[in-house]
Amino acid sequence: MENSLNWEQSTLINELIQGMELAKQLRAHMNSTSSAGSREMLIQRILSSYEKALLILKWNGSGGQPQVSALITGVLESSVSGDGSPWSEDCDRGFKDQQDQSDVSKKRKVLPTWTDQVRICSENGLEGPMDDGYSWRKYGQKDILGAKYPRSYYRCTYRSTQNCRATKQVQRSDDDPTIFELVYRGRHTCNQIHHTAPQPQPQPQPQPPSLDKQEPKQNHHHNNHQQQQSQNMLFNFRTSLRVNTEDLDNQEMNPHCTFPSWMRGENQNFAFSTLAANNLGSYSPSFVSPATSGTNYFSTPPCRMSSFGLIHNLQHSESDLTEIISANTSATNSPIVDLDFSIDPVELDPNFPFDTLDFSNNST
DNA sequence: AGCATTTGACCTCG
DNA sequence: CGAGGTCAAATGCT
Numbered sequence: 065m066e067n068s069l070n071w072e073q074s075t076l077i078n079e080l081i082q083g084m085e086l087a088k089q090l091r092a093h094m095n096s097t098s099s100a101g102s103r104e105m106l107i108q109r110i111l112s113s114y115e116k117a118l119l120i121l122k123w124n125g126s127g128g129q130p131q132v133s134a135l136i137t138g139v140l141e142s143s144v145s146g147d148g149s150p151w152s153e154d155c156d157r158g159f160k161d162q163q164d165q166s167d168v169s170k171k172r173k174v175l176p177t178w179t180d181q182v183r184i185c186s187e188n189g190l191e192g193p194m195d196d197g198y199s200w201r202k203y204g205q206k207d208i209l210g211a212k213y214p215r216s217y218y219r220c221t222y223r224s225t226q227n228c229r230a231t232k233q234v235q236r237s238d239d240d241p242t243i244f245e246l247v248y249r250g251r252h253t254c255n256q257i258h259h260t261a262p263q264p265q266p267q268p269q270p271q272p273p274s275l276d277k278q279e280p281k282q283n284h285h286h287n288n289h290q291q292q293q294s295q296n297m298l299f300n301f302r303t304s305l306r307v308n309t310e311d312l313d314n315q316e317m318n319p320h321c322t323f324p325s326w327m328r329g330e331n332q333n334f335a336f337s338t339l340a341a342n343n344l345g346s347y348s349p350s351f352v353s354p355a356t357s358g359t360n361y362f363s364t365p366p367c368r369m370s371s372f373g374l375i376h377n378l379q380h381s382e383s384d385l386t387e388i389i390s391a392n393t394s395a396t397n398s399p400i401v402d403l404d405f406s407i408d409p410v411e412l413d414p415n416f417p418f419d420t421l422d423f424s425n426n427s428t
Numbered sequence: 429a430g431c432a433t434t435t436g437a438c439c440t441c442g
Numbered sequence: 443c444g445a446g447g448t449c450a451a452a453t454g455c456t
Contacts, residue, residue: 199434202432202433203448203449204434204435204447204448205433205434205450206445209446213446217448219448221431231447
């Protein structure tokens with residue numbers, strides 16, 4: 065398969081297109097009375113976009129590693145378990161009860177946590193945090209003090225069957241309802257195949273989430289509309305993503321670093337973004353995550369992929385990541401790429417869907 | 429019937 | 443004690 069090539073080309077094109085679009089936006093902003101802040105943000109994004117494009121080119125010239133995706137998204141999950149064990153996450157109290165808790169830290173922040181800030185602006189209002197490639201099941205919702213919108217709590221659909229303890233929180237931003245803050249906690253140890261390629265969903269399709277007050281829901285059944293939109297979205301989506309690898313108390317970058325689920329998923333899916341954008345109807349959005357209520361309606365792969373391909377802003381909570389990203393733009397020897405390969409074998413569940421490698425070896 | 433979501437209650441932590 | 447996080451029964455959907 066030439067997915068790798070396609071993927072890089074797609075990514076490159078996306079970045080360039082994005083840069084152009086952002087430049088256009090900036091021009092529009094120049095004429096308007098928009099704030100200096102928004103203009104500054106656009107400039108940042110443009111620069112970021114072109115840096116990524118250059119980076120891709122560099123990588124192409126140096127072997128074209130599929131891990132460019134990691135560079136693009138530039139996010140790493142950092143395991144911060146105090147004992148270095150990813151299993152020390154205590155988000156599951158029931159699980160805790162089975163263990164001798166006498167010595168286990170009671171802190172919540174012992175599990176790998178990272179934050180995505182996803183901003184989607186679509187002229188047609190089809191928006192929301194996109195699918196991240198995993199199946200999530202909502203298990204709670206909570207009104208947060210000082211927040212306009214409630215916070216939703218999701219856990220992996222395969223929590224019970226595969227003991228996957230990954231969770232995520234979705235909260236809509238107060239200021240900008242188009243921004244969704246996604247807090248991922250824990251790592252997926254489940255084997256979810258649907259996020260790797262468009263293939264029939266082995267699991268039952270979820271019911272469409274109801275229109276709750278948290279997230280804007282859209283009707284799923286706009287296939288024609290979606291086909292039309294998808295192309296627009298490819299160009300119009302603006303996804304700002306900020307990732308904070310919180311809990312980075314251990315800044316030594318222990319070898320547990322992997323990437324958030326959506327990055328892994330995107331790795332392959334992204335290749336479809338531009339390819340599929342012109343041919344959306346040829347495949348169904350069947351491999352979308354079914355359970356993330358906030359994302360279901362936004363489930364067409366090109367949407368997700370293009371939006372993920374249009375990631376602009378990456379900030380580490382302690383600016384370290386920013387430096388890393390920065391370094392990436394000027395060196396092919398990125399620490400992030402290293403991290404991609406430095407996944408602790410212990411971390412690798414036998415069922416771990418190691419798409420990245422599959423992807424690169426997918427030529428059979 | 430089986431699975432997902434909703435939602436109030438309960439638990440933990442600061 | 444309050445806020446945030448999780449549980450679990452009720453409910454809804456397919």
